[in-house]
Amino acid sequence: MIQVAKELKRIERLEQSLDATSGLLEPEMLEDRSSMVKWTRKIGFKIEIMLILSFCIAGFLIALLFG
Structure with a gap:
């Protein structure tokens, strides 16, 4: 269970770095101030x-x- 949680955190970090480096993926702010990728x-x-x-x-x- 702990291994799965660590793996999910690692994947989330990879996705965030992909979103930040690619100009085509624009973050969109929601009401609860969490960012969500538009595309x-x-x-x-x-x-x-x-x-x-x-x-x-x-x-x-x-x-x-x-x-």
């Missing part, structure tokens, strides 16, 4: 992956044009 992690990661892929495709097209 779910799945949506945030999908947006980030789409942005990275679009930059890769744009770079490839520029390389084709000027190469």
Whole structure:
């Protein structure tokens, strides 16, 4: 039981660090002053992956044009 509690705390710390480092995940303050992430992690990661892929495709097209 103690091990499960420690693991949950570790996961919460990891999630908080992910939320803080990613600009796409905006914290939203609730009435009880606890912060809640507006976007779910799945949506945030999908947006980030789409942005990275679009930059890769744009770079490839520029390389084709000027190469």
